[in-house]
Amino acid sequence: MAIKPRILYIEDNPENRLLVQRILMAEGFELLTADSGAAGITLADKERPDLILVDINLPELDGYSVTARLKNIPHLARVPVIALTANVMKGDKEKTLAAGCDGYIQKPIDVDQFPRQLARFLEKAQTL
Ligand code: MN
Secondary structure, eight states: OSSSSSEEEOOOOOHHHHHHHHHHHHHOOOOEEEHHHHHHHHHHHHHHHHHHEEEOOOOOOOOOHHHHHHOOOOOOTHHHHHHEEOOOOOTHHHHHHHHTTTTTEESSOOOHHHHHHHHHHHHHEEEE
């Protein structure tokens, strides 16, 4: 992990992007954002972040498709992709894992827990 972990957040909702930006900046993370799946894939390919957060409910290319495409990019294969979803329906967690996500965080984001959740995913990726 870099001293300042670089997180890419793919999210179409500007309020969510602002909230995550505020939380992560305060915790010393570096944040890149993309407002669509296609933009997120391009940015991930170019910047190779330490971790990618993907909103599942994205217009056009949804988070499952985005994750599958990210996992097909060889130099991103080891970058953890964490799904963010507001859906609490049974089977959602399984669906994100089936799509290739390395983890799952439920919306709404818990401001206090969020940085720790990310740190845990980053540590886990380090020990692979
Ligand atoms: Mn969304």
